[in-house]
Amino acid sequence: xxxxxxxxQSLIVQKGGISIINCAYxxxxxxxxxxxxxxxxxxxxxxxxxxxxxxxxKEGRFTISFNKSAKQFxxxxxxxxxxxxxxxxxxxxxxxxxxxxxxxxxxxTVNP
Amino acid sequence: DGxxxxxxxxxxRKEGQNVTLSCEQNLNHDAMYWYRQDPxxxxxxxYYSQIVNDFQKxxxxxxxxxSREKKExxxxxxxxxxxxxxxxxxxxxxxxxxxxxxxxxxGPGTRLTVL
Numbered sequence: 469x470x471x472x473x474x475x476x477q478s479l480i481v482q483k484g485g486i487s488i489i490n491c492a493y494x495x496x497x498x499x500x501x502x503x504x505x506x507x508x509x510x511x512x513x514x515x516x517x518x519x520x521x522x523x524x525x526k527e528g529r530f531t532i533s534f535n536k537s538a539k540q541f542x543x544x545x546x547x548x549x550x551x552x553x554x555x556x557x558x559x560x561x562x563x564x565x566x567x568x569x570x571x572x573x574x575x576x577t578v579n580p
Numbered sequence: 581d582g583x584x585x586x587x588x589x590x591x592x593r594k595e596g597q598n599v600t601l602s603c604e605q606n607l608n609h610d611a612m613y614w615y616r617q618d619p620x621x622x623x624x625x626x627y628y629s630q631i632v633n634d635f636q637k638x639x640x641x642x643x644x645x646x647s648r649e650k651k652e653x654x655x656x657x658x659x660x661x662x663x664x665x666x667x668x669x670x671x672x673x674x675x676x677x678x679x680x681x682x683x684x685x686x687g688p689g690t691r692l693t694v695l
Contacts, residue, residue, distance in 0.1 A: 477620060502683075511584075511670050511686030512623070557622055566611065566630060566677040567638070568684065570622040 471495050472560050474571030481578050487545040489574045491558035494539065498560035502568070503532065503543050506555045515556070516543070548578045583607065584687035586671050591692045593665075601656045601690045603671035611677030612654035613684065616640060617668040626669075629654055630677035658692065665694045 474491045481487045491501075502517035518525045518532040518541065525532045531544040545552055558571040584605045593599045605612065611630045615623040625638030629648040643662025648654055654673075658665045668691050672684040 472622075474622070509688070511672070511688050513686065514683050563679050566628065566682070567625060568623075570624075572620055572622045 471569045472558060472571040474558050474574060476574060477572065478575045479577070481548045481576065483548065483550060483578055483580050485548050485578075487548045487552070487576055487578070488542060489556055489558070489576070490540065490542045491571050492538075492540045493560050493569075495560070495562070495569075496539070497562045497564075498569075499563050500561040501532070501534065501541050502559050502561070503530075504557040504559060504570075506557065506573075508554075512557060545576075548576075550578045550580050552576060553578050584671060584673055584685060586669075586687040586690050588690060589688065591690055593692070593694050595694055596660045598660060599658050599665075599692065601658065601669055601671075601692070603654045603656065603687060605652055605654075605671075605673040605685075605687075607673055607685065608651070609673035609675055609685075610651070611674045611682070612648070613672040613674075614638075614644070614646065614654070614656045615670040615672065617670055617689075623670065626656065628677065665692060667692060 472493045503515045504512035505515045506512040516527050516530050520536045529546045534541045556574045559568045561568050587602045613628040614626040624640050626644050627646040629635035645657045670689045671687040674682045674684045
């Protein structure tokens, strides 16, 4: 039972373009939504995260948009670079608990 | 250097053999986690521990066992009961295992192949 659905499974973008990855969740008790970046052969690393009391959070070229009523959130990578090529995972957490629920992952390729 | 180490990076075993994956952290974190990663399925939680000598099952604990005898170590044993053990295994740790400020830090992973 996948509580966080992520799309697309793979994404190819040209250098300088915008990469958009979407996630949807069902559990309304989730109240913290991090995104992780994983390079091949490495463990994931926290990229950016948002709480549902804000609709958008921006850190450099990375922006999370959050729609609480639709139970959806997305990652936007502006001016995508070849070095951004990685697998991206969205996740969700009930802060009363301790377990992250991950989406299926999106493999991003940015062509030079 | 502070961090999480997993060994070995690659592991090959014959079907029916138990195998133990190592995870060590020197971050002084209380909580540790084991995830399994398969293509197209994201990360799935196997076991987690918030304190020494205590651990809880995650979503896919069947066929796996863990121990937490020391704060810095959380080894995972993949038993012969695990029907499809070939996967990439990730260990993580966090300060307390509670709340949204409790970032999980991941190790580099162990790729297990069962022949």
